[in-house]
Amino acid sequence: MTKKPDLLILVLVWEFLSAFIALIGLVIIAVVAFPSTTVSMWGSAIPGVIFGLSIGILILISYIIIAIIAAVGIIQNREWGRIMAIVHAGLSIFAPPVGTVVGVLIIVYLLRPDVEAFFKSSKGHPA
DSSP, X not given: OOOOOTTHHHHHHHHHHHHHHHHHHHHHHHHHHOTTTSOOOSSXXXXXXXXXXXXXXXXXXXXXXXXXXXXXXXXXXXXXXXXXXXXXXXXXXXXXXXXXXXXXXXXXXXXXXXXXXHHHHHTTOOO
């Protein structure tokens, strides 16, 4: 088994940090969408607002799930974890400016031959 690449810890930090930030986004949407349970911000919600908030909630939940799956896969040295991290990084590109920069850097890093070889050679054995 080859040595675990050093920068994978930074990829893990990004996975968990971005999931946490997306979770904060969900909380903010909840505060706006359900003002009666939090703070009365506006009177009655129109269907378009509710639809938009629902789409935002689905996107954020999906983003969180992908980030957590990627992090678990990387922790377990699984190839599918690397692939999910690449997918997550690709989605992060649409969150400028930080997400774009970090997403591109993670994609470039996870596609390096030595990193790819590590995941293919470890076959899921934790380090």
